[in-house]
Amino acid sequence: MxxxxxxxxxxxxxxxxxxxxxxxxxxxxxxxxxxxxxxxxxxxxxxxxxxxxxxxxxxxxxxxxxxxxxxxxxxxxxxxxxxxxxxxxxxxxxxxxxxxxGFRARKREELAELGAKAVQEVQGSGEPVKLEPMSPFERKVVHDAVAAAGLRSESEGEEPQRCVVVLPA
Incomplete structure (x- = not known):
């Protein structure tokens, strides 16, 4: 301030x-x-x-x-x-x-669904799930969806192959 x-x-x-x-x-x-x-x-x-x-x-x-x-x-x-x-x-x-x-808005919806599916998979198996490489915007949307579901995620790798890994609780 x-x-x-x-x-x-x-x-x-x-x-x-x-x-x-x-x-x-x-x-x-x-x-x-x-x-x-x-x-x-x-x-x-x-x-x-x-x-x-x-x-x-x-x-x-x-x-x-x-x-x-x-x-x-x-x-x-x-x-x-x-x-x-x-x-x-x-x-x-x-x-x-x-x-x-509306491209980015539609993409945001798809990515939120992808994040939710990954969360379900991690909760079912107890194992981390690694997603396909994504842009920074795409990774941010997935990280937000995972966090909203109560799990953790992190990005790994180097651009342009950087991807999200969803981790068990």
Whole structure:
């Protein structure tokens, strides 16, 4: 906490900073959509102490899928570029999360189910379960699902082969 500020004031400063990150990211992504001649609306939010920006489309076309790419590869790259744009404007490192066409939200649901299945397997066998290699985002979702079920998990290995191991209680 900064000298002379209250916890409430500091929380408001954080929210304002995250909202600013979202605004910068939205402007950057709006320009990208214009350049690529793609239709999409931008939704901004603050979730779990990070700015969250989503590109959504009400059209039935698969145009936004181009921005997701195979298994989210293009989405990950765009997220990094957007974070760099925010960093360039603010001078601060951004932890902004980007979702396009609901890809990341669907992936989060699938990973939570995977974590729950691994928990059941560990509880049944009493043995650790090692999952397939995952991205940092994917591992975080699985770790959260495992923790919510009351078990422990850890990551092991080196990128890009880093994976989650679910441990017995």
């Amino acid at each position: 900064t000298e002379g500020t209250t916890p409430a004031a500091e929380g408001a400063d954080t929210l304002t900073r995250l909202e600013q990150e979202g605004e910068i990211a939205a402007d950057y992504l709006e320009a990208l959509l214009d350049i690529a001649d793609l239709d999409g609306d931008i939704d901004m939010d603050v979730e779990a102490d990070r700015a969250s920006v989503s590109i959504i489309s009400d059209s039935t076309s698969r145009d936004l899928q181009k921005l997701v790419g195979r298994d989210g590869e293009v989405l990950e790259a765009l997220q990094e570029l957007t974070r760099l744009a925010v960093h360039r404007e603010t001078g601060d490192r951004s932890r902004l999360m980007l979702d396009i066409a």
